[in-house]
Amino acid sequence: LQKGANDARSDDVRRIKEELASWLNMEHTPNPPFQVKSRGDRGRQNNITARLLCPIEYDWNDEEVRSGIRAGTIDISEDYFLRCFYPHGRADPNNIEKGFLRSCLLVKTFASIFTSPSSSEFFVEADENGSARKKRRVASDSQKTVTKSNVSTIIGMEGQVSPRSIAYAAVMVSFNLTDADHWMEVYNHFSYRALYSLIIDFFEAPSDPASKKHSDNLLKWWSRYVIIYGFDRNSQIYCFNRQIFPHHKSTSANTLKSRNKLSEQRAARQQGTPV
Template sequence: MPPNRSHTPGQGENDSESTPPPEQDHPAIDIVEVKLARRSGRGIRRLVTLCGTPTQLVAEYDRRLLESEPDGDGGNDGNSGDDDGDVDGDEHLTAENKEEIKRRRNREYQSYLELIKLIPSLKERIADPREELRIIYYAQLVDGANNARSDDLSRVKSGVASLLNNRTNGAPNPPLDLDTRDGRGLQNDVTGRLLCPVIYDWDDPITRAKLRDGLDEHDAFDDYWIRCLYEGEKGDPEDVERGFLRGNLLIKTFQMIFTSPSSARGNLDAEETSEAQGRRRKAPSKRPSVAAQLRMNGQVTAHAIAYAAVQCLLPKLHFSLNDATHWMSDYNSFNYEEFYEFIIDFFEEDQTPEGKAAADELFNWWNQYVSGFSPTCVSTVCGHSRRLVQISEAVVTRTPATTAQSTPPKFLATDTNVE
């Protein structure tokens, strides 16, 4: 079973901390400024963190900054403060607990760096001595972040259903309802196949029945090598990394979110080759895409792909139109936050030359077939993950990564104004 993160401090359920105070109760805050904060926050879930909050990420930055100042006089920007002696010296923690805390801290620090890239002016807000204004500003960021996540889910839910209904081969019968998740999940032969991990043979009726009933340790939600994420929706149980994160539905979900809904339309079957997808050309849209508004600069990132993977799975599993605005990181034993981190680890954890080359090749593949992106990539370094080793012995053991680049890359000074 995946490690339970639902009660770990700083994790997903806290993303609802934001309920912002009424604007009229705080005349010192400019309403235009509040609205701009919400708009800036719309990129947080897409590029920074699935469930975390700016407060959590800034707290980790502050912790490292303090630990890097032995004299209390400062002298750096928190980038070298990676001393976890307080964890290693705690005799009450198991080795697993210590590793988990270190991993969470690394993850939050990396997300902080991504947050500063997304919203450069945040550093000024952090330095604002008026705590009440900081709290309100953070609340607006989270409000914008969660609204964007819900908007994306509503768009993807109907978009994925349309793609499946319009398939030339293997379309669901009866067609999926575009507005609800009724008739989806494991009980539907089409969506069930897409959700089935590649280690199971969905075509075997006995295996299929056990997966649907959760019998004999057949848990479809305890494995992240999910069929719909594979090229051709076919994975090799003996080589689970081959073709992973090259699935047509995943690409289309990414396009619905980051490029344009129209770029994801069409009757593309899952069996269509990558070369055929690459030859397709879409008419340019006059409206800036979300990717352009977020200044992704032609760079597909691990966080963006992981976010798209989560959105790709959600319409097939849990959400209906009425509850699309409510979010929990764990549904029916499937932990979406852990799944999100698993995807990021797949790109970033192996820092050997071979691992970096494999990640770069996959990024370049994405940039080739996702409209509007160039064959260059950027990623952030993350901490150690046990999940890649636990799921399948076929996966090469990953090595723990070191902490991130010393300074974030330079971005435009103007903050994001995102739809």
């Protein structure tokens, strides 16, 4: 099973590496364009990918911030609320839940992995709330039934998006924005295992009713816009072997800073204090 998971991960890393280049080239039209077969021109030295990898508490347009992050004098290795998870890469650091996990890049990545690669082209940024949305289209007969012939065993998620599948897609998109030569669990001191756990806990660990309602509504948004509106209702999300890490840990020293920030804002909201 673990070998199957590793093979699936390798296939996803490769495919998202290539598709991400195409999405970025279409959106930003860089000159020269991003390479499809290599991540070597991405990462912190490229303004487009560096901005998307920048935590929302920092202003990438600030030259001192850019220089500090690139030089390593500003440590962002334990900041997990990255701009690539927000619509247009824009977010309010005083309200980190607003727009979190609604970016077009994340939705495209999810659709490519869990439905079909061709489905990702039907998502664009953004609706009136800034979230990714579906393009209007008429589905062909071949698009109505999504299949993955190279997956021998399929677990149907019954039209519901899970926290783990979103976390998996988040790891894929953020890792492929870097200039890493190959898959690494930790790169530039940034732990993708910790990111994976943080996102799962974002949905599963809130203790107050308002935060639980917010996370539940976000899951409903994903299931509604990514699955129900995007595909035939009988379609399945294929998740066999899409478990990037064998075990989920709800606590991690790496995510303490991000978890504390989220907890503080949730507590302030619960008490009616402006965040």
